[in-house]
Amino acid sequence: MPAVPNHKIKACLSLLLAALLHIGTCTAATPWTTLEPGLELGEFYGKTPSLFSSGKITILRIDPKLWDIRLYTRQKHGYDKNLSAQEWSKQHNLTAAINAGMYLQDRYTHVGYLQTGELTQSTRVTRYLSLAAFSPKDSSAIPFRIFDLDEKGVDFDQIIQNYDQVVQNLRLIKRPGQNRWNQQDKRWNEAALGEDKQGRALFIYSRSLLSMHDLNNTLLELPIDLVTAQHLEGGKEAQLYINHPKHTEEIRNSFENPFLGTSNQLQGWPIPNVIGISRKQAVTQ
Numbered sequence: 351m352p353a354v355p356n357h358k359i360k361a362c363l364s365l366l367l368a369a370l371l372h373i374g375t376c377t378a379a380t381p382w383t384t385l386e387p388g389l390e391l392g393e394f395y396g397k398t399p400s401l402f403s404s405g406k407i408t409i410l411r412i413d414p415k416l417w418d419i420r421l422y423t424r425q426k427h428g429y430d431k432n433l434s435a436q437e438w439s440k441q442h443n444l445t446a447a448i449n450a451g452m453y454l455q456d457r458y459t460h461v462g463y464l465q466t467g468e469l470t471q472s473t474r475v476t477r478y479l480s481l482a483a484f485s486p487k488d489s490s491a492i493p494f495r496i497f498d499l500d501e502k503g504v505d506f507d508q509i510i511q512n513y514d515q516v517v518q519n520l521r522l523i524k525r526p527g528q529n530r531w532n533q534q535d536k537r538w539n540e541a542a543l544g545e546d547k548q549g550r551a552l553f554i555y556s557r558s559l560l561s562m563h564d565l566n567n568t569l570l571e572l573p574i575d576l577v578t579a580q581h582l583e584g585g586k587e588a589q590l591y592i593n594h595p596k597h598t599e600e601i602r603n604s605f606e607n608p609f610l611g612t613s614n615q616l617q618g619w620p621i622p623n624v625i626g627i628s629r630k631q632a633v634t635q
Contacts, residue, residue: 381573385596388416389445389627396558396568408601409574410446410553410592411546414494417627419484419551421450421466421515424458424622432457434618435591436600442626448553448590449541449583450623451519458622462518465510471623480521480580481506482543483513484551496545496578498524517625519543520581522566527577529566537561538584539603543625547575553625554579555590555601587619 382390389412396405412419422438424431435447452461460472463481481497491512497504498521510516522542524530537559544552552574556565562581569576582588589602602618 382411383597385594388413389594391592391597392574394572394574396556396560396565397571405558407554407556407558407568407572408590408599409544409555409572410590411574412446412551412553412627414484414549414551416630417445418630419494419515419625419627421464421471421517422447422624422626423450423460423464423466423469423471425471426466426469432620432622434600434620435589435602435624436593436618437620438624438626439591439593442628444626444628445594446553446590446592447624447626448543448555449588449621450517450625451580451582453622460517460623463510463516464518464623465514465516467514475506476518478518478520479524480578481509481516481518482580483509483516485514486512487514488512492549494545494549494551496525496543496580498578501525521579522562522581523570523576523579525578527570529563529570531562531566533563534561539588540565540584541582541588541590542569542579543582544569544574544576544579547577551627552576552579553590553627555588557601582625583621587621589618589621591618 382392384390392409392411394407396407422442438444439447450460453459454461462474462476462478464472479499481499483497484494486493497509499506521530539559540556542554544554546552569579586603591600592598600618
């Protein structure tokens with residue numbers, strides 16, 4: 351076999367390097383794919399992949415001025431059983447759905463406070479310091495906000511009076527971007543709700559089994575302008591379902607190997623409450 355001239359080898363290497371640099375530049379410049387106005391999908395990779403995970407983090411970025419964000423609960427809709435995020439989406443024509451938070455051993459009642467419209471599904475006000483509020487009763491108010499309940503001037507009673515949809519969960523990141531978790535041994539995949547600097551909602555799903563300390567640091571390092579986040583669920587119950595013509599995906603607990611692909615897929619775990627989004631209806635004159 352004849353030897354390949356050095357100049358051809360150098361030319362090929364130069365072309366390969368240029369292609370890699372181009373790919374890297376495009377990825378860094380446009381980490382988001384626009385599904386439609388106010389709805390963007392980002393796929394990122396953390397620095398701590400494991401044997402059963404590529405480190406992939408999927409984030410759906412939602413403009414609350416263009417999209418309705420609401421709580422859907424088994425109690426409010428009269429279901430006699432829990433549904434997966436995908437089933438919730440199909441039942442209520444949602445573009446996306448994610449866990450609304452942890453629930454009690456009755457597999458029904460939300461752990462913290464949860465209010466959706468006139469129904470207060472759970473009146474339990476726990477020590478959890480993160481309170482997400484959306485669908486304000488005054489249309490001129492901020493459409494989506496994650497409040498820190500230990501922040502000066504934050505009034506719990508005022509929030510639940512001003513917003514139609516309110517859910518209390520365990521805090522991950524305190525405004526304006528403070529990791530509130532010490533390092534620990536426990537690790538899990540994670541579904542979380544975040545808010546960015548522009549007040550957009552972030553549906554976050556991390557496939558990696560990480561401590562919450564490491565996950566928070568990973569999220570804060572990503573180019574997503576995250577300012578605050580709350581824990582929704584981890585382990586087998588955690589899930590995110592996206593149902594859009596440009597991207598349909600059910601993201602849930604599975605073993606994902608960066609070399610072998612995804613295997614041992616599980617069915618979406620039935621859950622009693624979700625946060626779902628749908629397009630806001632156009633106002634007709």
